[in-house]
Amino acid sequence: MALLPIAEAQARLFASAAPVAVEEVPLAQAHGRWAAADVGARRTQPATDLSAMDGYAIRFADLPGPWTLIGESAAGRPFAGAVRPGETVRIFTGAAMPAGADTVMIQEEVAADGTAIRLTGEGPPTQGRNTRRRGLDFTTGDRLIAQGERLTAARIAVAATGGVATIAVHRRVRVAICATGDELVEPGRGASPDALPESNRAMLAALLADLPIELIDLGILPDDLATLRDAFAGVEADLLVTTGGASVGDHDLVRPALEAAGGSIDFWRIALRPGKPMMAGRLGDTILLGLPGNPVSAFVTALLFVKPLVAHLAGAADPLPRTTMTILGEDLPANGPRTDYLRAELRDGRAFASTIQDSSMLLTLARSHCLIVRPVDAPATSAGDSAQILVIA
Numbered sequence: 602m603a604l605l606p607i608a609e610a611q612a613r614l615f616a617s618a619a620p621v622a623v624e625e626v627p628l629a630q631a632h633g634r635w636a637a638a639d640v641g642a643r644r645t646q647p648a649t650d651l652s653a654m655d656g657y658a659i660r661f662a663d664l665p666g667p668w669t670l671i672g673e674s675a676a677g678r679p680f681a682g683a684v685r686p687g688e689t690v691r692i693f694t695g696a697a698m699p700a701g702a703d704t705v706m707i708q709e710e711v712a713a714d715g716t717a718i719r720l721t722g723e724g725p726p727t728q729g730r731n732t733r734r735r736g737l738d739f740t741t742g743d744r745l746i747a748q749g750e751r752l753t754a755a756r757i758a759v760a761a762t763g764g765v766a767t768i769a770v771h772r773r774v775r776v777a778i779c780a781t782g783d784e785l786v787e788p789g790r791g792a793s794p795d796a797l798p799e800s801n802r803a804m805l806a807a808l809l810a811d812l813p814i815e816l817i818d819l820g821i822l823p824d825d826l827a828t829l830r831d832a833f834a835g836v837e838a839d840l841l842v843t844t845g846g847a848s849v850g851d852h853d854l855v856r857p858a859l860e861a862a863g864g865s866i867d868f869w870r871i872a873l874r875p876g877k878p879m880m881a882g883r884l885g886d887t888i889l890l891g892l893p894g895n896p897v898s899a900f901v902t903a904l905l906f907v908k909p910l911v912a913h914l915a916g917a918a919d920p921l922p923r924t925t926m927t928i929l930g931e932d933l934p935a936n937g938p939r940t941d942y943l944r945a946e947l948r949d950g951r952a953f954a955s956t957i958q959d960s961s962m963l964l965t966l967a968r969s970h971c972l973i974v975r976p977v978d979a980p981a982t983s984a985g986d987s988a989q990i991l992v993i994a
Contacts, residue, residue: 643764749918779819829858845894
C-alpha cells in the first residue's frame, strides 16, 4: 500500500466532516472559539469626534489666538454649547469635541491666565491635530470579525466596542481519547519491569487544552478485540483518538475492532516520520484517528492531524499548524521518501537537531523547542542554510 502524503491526508480528513453545530454565546464565553459567521459593527467608533489629548479645543481659523475660555468637555460629560470665533473649551482625552471646534492645542502649548488662553508653542498646530474623527476605527456595518477567525482577546474587545453582546460560534467538539496496550499502567502506580506508565492520554489532553472541546477519557484499554469493539461502539463523540495498536502486528487491534464495531477505514499509513502507522476511519457520526503508541509519534501525528481536525470541526478557516523559517546550526543528511519531523533545540537563533531521533525518546522531545521539517527527498543541507520549523515550545 502506497504511503499517503501528509497534505492529502489532511485534506481528506477535512473533507470527511463539516464543522459541528452552531450556538450563540456571550462574549465572555467566546475566547478560543471560532466565529461561525461574520461579525458586523452595530455602532460607529468613535461615535463622534473626540479629543486625543488633554488641552484646549479651538477653531483652527482662529489661530494664532488668543482665546477666551468658555467651558470644559470631559469624557462622558460633553460641553453643551458651541465654540464661536475667539473662544476655546478646556478638553480632556476621550472627550467629545464641542460644536464649532476642529483642533486641539495640547496643554503644554498654551499659557492660561484665568479665562485668557494664548499659544506659547513653537508653531501653530495643524488643522484637526490631536483629534479622533468619527468613524476613525470603524463604522456601523463594517466587518469586525470574519467567519472562521479565532476569537482572540483583541477580537472580543472589538466586538464589544462594536455593540455586539453575543456571538455565533460552533459548539465544543466532543473528543474521546483512549490508550491501548496490555503493557500500560496509570502513571504513578507500582509496576513490574515489563509495564509502562501510560503518557499519551495526558499528552493529548495537554495538546488539546487550548481548543474548545469536551474531553471524554476512556482510559487504558487492553489488547482484546471484544473489549475494543464494545468500547468503540459505545462512544458518543465527534472524534475518537486512540493511541497504540495502529500497526499490523498480531496485537494491533484498532483496525479490526473498528471494523467489528461497524466502522470503516478511510486511509492508513502516512508518508511521515515519525508516525507512519496513523489511520483514519469512521464509525457512524464519529471520526476515528488511530495514532501510533510510541509517544513521539503520537505527539507529531496529534500536531499534524488531531489538532487541525478539531480546529476544523470547531469552524476554523485555517486549521493547519503554522511553520516558520530559521537557520540550521549543523549539517543534515539528505531525506528519504517520508516527510521527516526532527526534534531540535533553538540556540542563538539556530536549530540543532537531536542526535538520536528514536520515536520512543520523550526526554528528547521535552528538551526540544521545535521540529525541523524535512520534505520528501530533500537534499543534504549545510549549517547556515534555512529550514522550515514547527515551533513546539
